[in-house]
């Protein structure tokens with residue numbers, strides 16, 4: 001008998017996949033089962049639209065593998081046993097304390113996510129920084145957006161994307177780096193197409209592969225992997241040489257112009273053409289288009305961030321926008337298109353890299369302010385940030401970290417060189433996995449499992465790519481004995497005596513009130529570093545107002561009725577003197593490159609049907625039907641030389657490992673490149689490279705070398 005799919009009620013949420021931040025309604029049948037979803041017509045982000053992931057999201061509530069009860073591993077049989085929450089919390093707290101006493105406070109590490117709610121991030125930060133007391137706390141956002149964060153801080157003095165989706169409506173030129181919008185962020189792409197239907201403007205896509213976005217573009221620049229910094233320096237070279245820059249804006253709002261000018265002088269288009277593979281005249285043409293547009297904007301995603309020059313690449317994009325005065329005006333921006341649904345929330349409030357509300361551990365005033373507010377001795381806080389996620393795993397390998405708590409993240413598929421990650425996980429004395437799904441791969445190495453609720457079984461907020469804080473209302477109760485992450489953090493906190501002197505509100509709206517206090521400054525200190533009000537100010541928001549407006553962009557200070565579309569509209573940045581930095585960024589070529597032994601570039605990316613490591617979309621029928629298995633794109637000429645047929649299984653080998661995938665012959669990739677979507681377990685990241693960006697510690701996933709072999713394996 002088919003289930004009765006008749007919807008009797010619709011409940012509001014924000015989509016739990018990507019950072020586009022679509023407003024979604026989940027349809028419930030009369031038994032309270034989630035049976036379908038639809039877009040919210042009056043939502044400013046998606047105006048009623050959803051992509052395939054949002055349209056099939058109702059399936060994830062009761063998908064196979066959901067964790068229903070806390071689990072504890074029996075040490076003799078190594079089998080999981082169901083347990084109660086108190087036993088799971090007691091065991092975890094006792095192990096953390098034992099390990100910290102024996103090896104020191106930083107021997108426990110926490111790696112979280114971009115998937116849980118902002119109020120939960122804030123509470124996890126309070127627990128980690130204020131009670132557990134480890135400095136080794138980071139998020140998996142180091143794998144996706146760390147270079148954008150680092151680049152914004154270095155250029156503007158603070159994180160925080162300055163633009164918004166409405167900028168598509170006003171721009172006269174769009175330059176996209178390493179971003180495949182139609183597949184990664186389909187609804188942002190739809191917003192762009194909607195803008196183009198009203199008014200034509202040139203789209204330039206920089207990508208080594210002929211992505212869907214490149215097919216749609218007016219100009220495609222098929223760049224040599226890892227050389228974006230050279231192209232960006234050359235674009236700046238042409239603009240300065242031909243005096244197309246906005247000199248008044250540079251003088252009023254930027255430092256470092258002289259040194260920057262000297263550096264880019266070296267990057268003439270002919271020299272850049274040799275390195276990037278882009279024709280010199282085309283570089284000149286694009287530079288002129290951008291500088292003469294009046295309003296021009298740049299967007300980017302992982303093609304820039306996931307590189308050994310990721311942070312420099314972001315700063316170079318910011319340089320381009322600063323010298324042309326393209327910041328803070330309609331259609332003029334430098335906009336990182338973020339990855340996960342709440343990657344922004346963790347950047348803003350989680351305390352991974354510092355203290356909540358963009359406060360820095362290095363700043364004594366910030367430590368005192370948070371210490372006083374949380375009732376924690378400020379001396380308890382470290383004075384500099386701890387390890388990034390990508391440094392935590394090598395520290396486990398070296399024996400410096402003995403315990404790991406993974407919250408809604410799956411490093412067994414998402415980290416580079418996953419064979420090494422497996423060997424590292426085996427070295428842990430104690431591991432806790434907190435996830436909605438107990439079949440997540442990392443659970444093979446865990447000693448305790450906390451079953452968490454999925455996104456819309458909870459109440460709280462996400463922040464999207466354009467700084468819009470949007471809300472999730474609980475659509476249905478948590479499945480079985482799974483619990484909201486906020487509840488899990490609060491209950492675990494009770495295992496530390498000092499928690500009695502702190503506040504751990506149970507209700508997410510109360511947590512939000514705490515965050516509001518911090519966002520306006522606790523002691524009446526409402527000023528940011530340049531004497532202006534704090535930029536990350538949410539004190540004018542409430543959960544009710546957010547729901548009413550279908551999301552509000554920060555800042556929104558007390559007394560204001562709406563949020564703020566754009567940052568830096570007055571040309572004043574977050575450095576103490578209010579000026580942005582033009583940074584001189586020389587290119588040092590330190591990528592792994594194809595060689596005689598490994599003659600192909602290995603590129604990775606995403607398909608529209610799947611999200612990250614498929615812990616959810618891998619269980620959704622329609623997502624799997626359209627994209628069931630991994631595949632490798634290879635150019636037909638290269639395939640012909642190797643004797644490889646379309647749909648034949650082949651073996652890829654890199655200096656790190658090997659993987660077997662099906663070959664798909666396509667002109668999308670050049671002859672010296674293969675491409676594999678990254679979502680699939682035990683596949684592309686067995687091959688990828690662990691070289692890190694020096695500023696952001698983000699891995700260079702997209703610049704590795706492989707060879708392709710024929711195989712009988714499937």
Ligand code: SF4
Pocket residue numbers: 015016017018019020021022046049050051052053054055185186187188
């Ligand atoms: Fe969800 Fe992103 Fe698709 Fe919107 S574009 S429905 S936020 S996955």
